[in-house]
Amino acid sequence: MALAVLGVGAVSALGQGAAALRQGLERPDEPEAELACVATAAGERILCVYRAECLGLERFVPPRALRRLDHLSRMALLASHLALEDAAVEIADRTRLGLAFGSAFGPQSASDAFNDSVMDGGDRCASPSAFAGSVHNALASQVSIALRIEGPCQTVTAFGQTLGGVLSWADAWLARGEVDYVLAGAGEEVTPFRAFCAASCGGRAALSEGFCAFLLGRPEDAAGRALVEVVSSGRCALDGACRLELPAGPWSVIHSHQGLVGEEAAVDFAHFAHASALPLPECLPPGAGFDLAMAVLELPGSGRTACFSADREGRYTLLVVAR
Numbered sequence: 660m661a662l663a664v665l666g667v668g669a670v671s672a673l674g675q676g677a678a679a680l681r682q683g684l685e686r687p688d689e690p691e692a693e694l695a696c697v698a699t700a701a702g703e704r705i706l707c708v709y710r711a712e713c714l715g716l717e718r719f720v721p722p723r724a725l726r727r728l729d730h731l732s733r734m735a736l737l738a739s740h741l742a743l744e745d746a747a748v749e750i751a752d753r754t755r756l757g758l759a760f761g762s763a764f765g766p767q768s769a770s771d772a773f774n775d776s777v778m779d780g781g782d783r784c785a786s787p788s789a790f791a792g793s794v795h796n797a798l799a800s801q802v803s804i805a806l807r808i809e810g811p812c813q814t815v816t817a818f819g820q821t822l823g824g825v826l827s828w829a830d831a832w833l834a835r836g837e838v839d840y841v842l843a844g845a846g847e848e849v850t851p852f853r854a855f856c857a858a859s860c861g862g863r864a865a866l867s868e869g870f871c872a873f874l875l876g877r878p879e880d881a882a883g884r885a886l887v888e889v890v891s892s893g894r895c896a897l898d899g900a901c902r903l904e905l906p907a908g909p910w911s912v913i914h915s916h917q918g919l920v921g922e923e924a925a926v927d928f929a930h931f932a933h934a935s936a937l938p939l940p941e942c943l944p945p946g947a948g949f950d951l952a953m954a955v956l957e958l959p960g961s962g963r964t965a966c967f968s969a970d971r972e973g974r975y976t977l978l979v980v981a982r
């Protein structure tokens with residue numbers, strides 16, 4: 660696999676766009692967090708919640724068209740517009756543009772709204788609009804309609820391995836010549852239900868939300884930008900540290916947690932020449948999307964960057980980014 664990353668769009672608590680992400684990561688202080696008191700069977704727990712605002716979306720989309728979009732769809736749409744703007748690539752034929760999105764939990768706020776309508780009014784009075792927005796495919800369909808994308812469209816849900824699946828679809832479409840470009844992305848939102856699950860399962864004391872989108876092309880389109888050389892997913896042995904067979908360095912390593920609880924699998928970085936482990940700050944969502952954005956933005960340095968993320972079950976995703 661070799662994918663050229665032509666543009667990056669990010670929406671998180673650090674702001675909107677690649678420049679805001681870079682500036683936010685270079686600052687020593689983190690953005691202000693919202694404190695949420697969550698009631699669980701074991702008592703109340705305080706969580707720090709880092710919200711992502713979709714400021715500036717009206718620059719791309721008329722406000723009237725945003726009325727029925729849930730929060731996750733708005734983050735995805737804004738990140739997509741920013742990725743296309745960052746790439747500065749003219750895509751005249753939208754039938755040659757594919758879309759591959761991923762989300763471990765999907766549009767939870769819409770799902771919660773639909774469940775509430777069932778409980779309040781029964782099956783006969785359940786909200787059809789909330790149901791339409793609650794399915795995982797709604798995220799990709801909303802963005803494809805807004806951007807007039809007529810190429811292949813795919814939604815991937817594989818928890819910690821979601822972005823790896825998204826990139827695999829993009830690689831397959833490009834390799835078969837079905838498209839010229841792929842808009843790929845992944846993200847999550849924070850909802851009361853997710854906060855309750857995190858608090859009840861003994862997860863981390865912080866939750867964050869956001870969405871990262873990338874315009875991808877073939878290696879010959881890279882023009883000096885980043886290349887995703889390897890995408891690998893699998894399972895580590897839980898009785899020992901993961902040892903990944905990679906060429907000699909120098910390397911930088913971005914190591915983040917994934918999943919609901921956020922316990923990290925043990926990783927042995929000894930075989931990385933000159934490895935420099937760079938954990939993500941609390942204010943960025945867990946997952947490989949923001950790992951990849953950091954690597955593309957050259958925050959770890961030049962050369963190659965290994966983005967490694969694992970969940971408590973030992974499932975991992977490895978991305979290798981070269982410049």
